[in-house]
Amino acid sequence: MRLHRSRIALIATLAASVCALSASPVWAAVDFAREIQPILEMYCVSCHSADHTDGDVDLSTIEKVRGSEGLLVPGQPEESSLYTLVAVEKDDPQLMPPADQGGPLKSESIELLKTWIAEGATWPEGVTLKVRPKPPAEIPSPDDMELVKRIHAKIVAQAQADGDGAMESYEAEVPETAAPYAMVAIEGGKFLMGSPADEAGRGEEEGPQVEVEVTPFWIGKHEVTWDEYEPFMITGIERLKNGMRKDFDPAVHTDVDAVSQPTTPYVEMSFGMGQYGYPAISMTQHGANKYCQWLSAQTGHFYRLPTEAEWEYACRAGTNTAYSFGDDPAALDDYAWHAGNSEEKYQLVGQKEPNPWGLYDMHGNVAEWTADQFDPNYFKQLKPGAANPFVKPTTLYPRSARGGGWADGPERLRAAARLGSEAAWQEQDPQLPKSQWYLTDAPWLGFRLVRPKEIPSAEEMYFYWNSSSNKR
Incomplete structure (x- = not known):
């Protein structure tokens, strides 16, 4: 992916230039x-x-x-x-x-x-600092633990109403927008995670291979599209930088309204590559997490990002080869959009062949956020037979992404390939500080939903949905 950084940066730069008349001044020195x-x-x-x-x-x-x-x-x-x-x-x-x-x-x-x-710490000569009063405390955000407890109670009640029947794949609509999405039921099981030492294109951070176990979950049939994400991202409502609506009134607004949502972006975030039916891109992990919370508050089902283990298990779909279709990258054109066939942009979801479990674009099109902190020593710390492994994030960078994207070569699209996020993915963002919602230099990055069968505690839900908030 780094081989294409200049081309990707050029796309973002051109898009920013188109919107320059309406954008805020950029790169002004700190006063x-x-x-x-x-x-x-x-x-x-x-x-x-x-x-x-x-x-x-x-x-x-x-x-x-x-x-x-x-x-x-x-x-x-x-x-x-x-x-x-x-x-x-x-x-x-x-x-x-x-x-x-x-x-x-x-x-x-x-x-x-x-x-x-x-920038050099400019401090004018002759200026003597004086004590000044601290500003009044900010209005507390309604997107707090109490909100998560209410959403958790709704999810538990919905699960009781649904009963304990067998897991089935399903199609649904986002209640507030009618945007369609589909979830595929995945049985739990054990699998060999990581890549063998002799796999072509293998990175040191992919092994040694370890057998792990994951419990049942649903996963998105496709990457989250702009049809789903854009109504969450652009609301026409004035918001504070933390995503809280300025007019929030608990007597009027719902729990869905209380979920933090992105501030309006300063450029068109598809960068001209297409919107309806195309994968949503360039959101921070925080933006993806909050979309999961927003959808959960509406549906009464718990959605989050997949863990690395869940993602690889679903991608492999019972196989143990470099790709879900085998080891030969010559077959990639049938299954994936990549640097060799994408025409330097992402493509409509679901146009290539699915993997054996009916999941589309697990290889290529856009790379996908996972919930984990990226740890290059992940596999060295895994114990054989570990159940539902998850590296809980503690710092904002790096976080893990999987699958490779439209600008990547075959080695980055393998089932075991891993990528850690970087601050450079926000380099062209003119805001100071950088936005917690947008990655202007990552137009090849999106996400996919997961819904675990087992409902976690409210505290665990809060962590998943806020693991990227206020981290340094």
């Missing part, structure tokens, strides 16, 4: 007085000034800051404690500002500090 000074004055100088120098650190003037070794290293945020100590996890005892002083800072503020330092 100290407007963006950095308020952060330092509200959260830092009350404890770090001439009157109160905790740890012998005085942040009131640039001269004092320069006198503290390692506090601010222009151009090197990772070497500047002014950034590194605000970017630690919220339970780290070194966190600045501490919890009782307003910490941790919002991710937006942390990103601003990092960018400001990376």
Whole structure:
């Protein structure tokens, strides 16, 4: 996939240029007085000034800051404690500002500090920082644990109404939009996960092979399409950056309305490759997770992203070859859209042959998010016979994607091929901080739904739907 980075970036650049008249100005340098000074004055100088120098650190003037070794290293945020100590996890005892002083800072503020330092940490001479009041607390988002508990109760009630009959594949419509989608029932079982050492195109992160077990689930027959995703993404409703609608009123709005949804994108997110019937692309994992929650709130069925194990099990469909149709990449044209036949764009879903379990585009068209943190040592840590393995995410990057896409060669489309997400997938996003909804440099990435037969706890649901939220 990296071999096609320049071509992919060109597509995104052209699309951004078309929308330049309506887009926000891009790449403006961080303004100290407007963006950095308020952060330092509200959260830092009350404890770090001439009157109160905790740890012998005085942040009131640039001269004092320069006198503290390692506090601010222009151009090197990772070497500047002014950034590194605000970017630690919220339970780290070194966190600045501490919890009782307003910490941790919002991710937006942390990103601003990092960018400001990376740009050279311009601080006008003669400016002395003064303590200023902290802003009032934000309106709490209705997309919280209490909402998830209500959705969980709806899912449990729906399962009781459905009874314990045999799992069957089904077709359905998104209740609020009537967009069609189909789910294929997958029996649980054991399989050999990963690739053998002699498989052509194999990466070191794909082994050693380990036998694992997955329990029954349904998985999307196709990748989620724009028909399904766009009404979730573009609502015509004013939203805060976290996706909460500005006019939310619990007396008027439903639990579906309470789910965070994307802010309006600044470019047309299909990048001219096609919309209706085509796979939705370029959403962050957070965007995909929230779509799953939004659909769950409507249907009373629990949807989420597949784990890596579930995805590979469904992709292999009972086979143990490099592809679900065998080992010969010469047959790819019958089953997949890839760099050799895609005409440099994704294609309508379901046009190629399905795998043995009736799933389309598991190889190619667009790569697909999974729920896991990407760990290059995944297989070395797996124990033989592990049930439903899942690497719980702890950081935003890297997260795992599978399947390869329209810009990839045959080796990236194999059932065992793995890819870790990168911050570079947002490089052209002009927002500061970067959007939690869009990956402007990943027009080859989408997702597929999974619905496990076993209903997890509300706490587990909350984690799946929010594992990419507020992570640094």
